[in-house]
Amino acid sequence: MTPDALRALIRTVPDFPKTGIQFRDITTLISNGPGLAATVEILAEQADAAGAKSIAGMEARGFIFGAAVAVRLGVGFVAVRKPGKLPVPTIGVDYALEYGMDRLEVDPAAIRQDESIVIVDDLVATGGTALAAVELLRTAGARVDHALFVIDLPDLGGAGRLREAGVAVDAILDYAGQ
Ligand SMILES: O=P(O)(O)OC[C@H]1O[C@H](OP(=O)(O)OP(=O)(O)O)[C@H](O)[C@@H]1O
Ligand SMILES: Nc1ncnc2[nH]cnc12
Numbered sequence: 001m002t003p004d005a006l007r008a009l010i011r012t013v014p015d016f017p018k019t020g021i022q023f024r025d026i027t028t029l030i031s032n033g034p035g036l037a038a039t040v041e042i043l044a045e046q047a048d049a050a051g052a053k054s055i056a057g058m059e060a061r062g063f064i065f066g067a068a069v070a071v072r073l074g075v076g077f078v079a080v081r082k083p084g085k086l087p088v089p090t091i092g093v094d095y096a097l098e099y100g101m102d103r104l105e106v107d108p109a110a111i112r113q114d115e116s117i118v119i120v121d122d123l124v125a126t127g128g129t130a131l132a133a134v135e136l137l138r139t140a141g142a143r144v145d146h147a148l149f150v151i152d153l154p155d156l157g158g159a160g161r162l163r164e165a166g167v168a169v170d171a172i173l174d175y176a177g178q
Contacts, residue, residue, distance in 0.1 A: 001034055001035060001038035003172055003173055005035075005038075006029065006035055006038065006039060006150075006172060006173060007173050009028055009029040009032050009035045010024055010025065010026060010028065010029050010151070010173070011024075011025040011027065011028045012024060012025070013025050017099050018099050021098065021099055022175075024123060024151050024153070024175060026061060026064075026122050026123075026150065026151075029150070030064055036068075039065065039150055039172065040065060040068040040069055040072060041072070042172055043065055043069045043120055043148050043150070043172070044068075044069045044072040044073055046146075046148050046170050047069050047073060047118045047120065047146070047148060048073055050116075050118050050145070050146035050148075050168070051116050051118075052073060052075060052116060052117070052118035052146070053075060053115045053116045053117070054070070054075050054076045054077070054078055054111075054112075054115055054116070054117045054118075054142075055067075055069050055070040055073070055075060055076070055077050055078070055117070055118055055119075055120055056077070056078040056079075056080055056117050056118070056119050056120070056133060056137055056142075056144075057077065057078075057079065057080065057119070057120050057121060058080045058104060058119075058121050058129055058130070058133055059079065059080065059081050059082045059085070059104075060082075061121065061122040061123070062080070062119075062120060062121035062122065063079065064122070065120050065121070065122060065150065066119075066120035066121070069120050069148075076110075078106065078110045078111060078117060078137070078142075079106075079107075079110070080104050080105075080106050080133045080136065080137075081104065081105050081106065082102065082103070082104065082105075083102075083103040083104075083105055084105075085105070086105055086106075086107050088107055088109070090105035090106060090107055090108075091105065091106055091108060091136055091139055091140060092104065092105040092106075092136070093132045093135050093136055094132075095128040095129060095131065095132035096126065096128045097125065097126055097128045097129050098125040098126050098128075098153075098156060102129070104129070104132045104133060104136060105136075106133075106136045106137065106140060108140045108141075111137065111140040111141055111142050112141075112142075113141040113142075114141065114142070114143055115142050115143065116142070116143045116144075116145065117137050117142040117143065117144050118144075118146045118147070118148060119133055119134065119137075119144065119146070119147040119148065119167075120147075120148050120149075121147070121148075121149055121150075122149065122150050122151060123149055123150065123151040123152075123153065124147070124149045124151070124152050124153065124156075124158040124159055124162070124169070124171065125153045125156040125158055126156050126157065126158050126161075127156075127157065127158025127159065127160075127161040127162050128158070130147050130149075130158065130162055130167075131158075131161060131162060131165060134147070134162070134165055134167055144167060145166065145167060145168060146167065146168045146169075146170070147162055147167050147168070147169050147170075148169075148170050148171070149169070149170070149171040149172070150171065150172050150173065151171060151172070151173050151174070151175065152169070152171035152173070152174040152175075153174070153175055153176075154174050154175075154176045155176060155177065159171065
């Protein structure tokens with residue numbers, strides 16, 4: 001399936017969750033079997049080429065693609081969670097995203113020292129979420145050099161910020177100037 005065919009499966013919802021936000025909704029992509037499979041296949045090839053020994057995904061949409069990529073490659077999955085979900089002491093970081101503030105937490109027991117972890121998420125906008133994940137995973141001792149997304153919103157600058165932090169970025173689709 002071509003990137004344009006995948007783009008056709010993504011729905012744009014204006015003014016969600018706030019006025020002025022063009023929400024790029026993957027619901028209609030992941031409910032399409034061939035679309036979901038093709039997306040996971042592309043991400044898995046990119047993660048494999050990046051030398052992934054483990055995949056990290058951010059709650060919640062990052063779990064959908066990240067866990068599927070991990071299974072495809074036969075590697076483990078690190079769940080980067082929203083606050084208060086993990087039953088053990090965590091490391092956490094507060095961050096801003098396109099439409100608000102949030103916090104991510106990770107259980108250090110999920111991370112092996114110096115292991116190469118590739119981040120997978122549905123979308124990068126400001127990069128706040130992915131940068132928070134990079135900081136957490138690096139603090140826990142992982143090497144994080146690559147982040148993979150289905151969608152990049154380049155006007156919001158997140159991919160550039162990740163590259164400045166030493167993280168190579170790939171996205172299947174971008175929505176520029178829209
Ligand atoms: O680059 P940023 O500006 O940080 O925005 C991107 C993040 O926003 C969305 O997650 P959201 O926090 O809305 O949570 P969800 O996955 O639970 O829907 C999306 O899945 C990314 O993780
Ligand atoms: N415009 C957007 N659409 C979907 N998810 C998002 N996360 C941050 N910005 C977003």
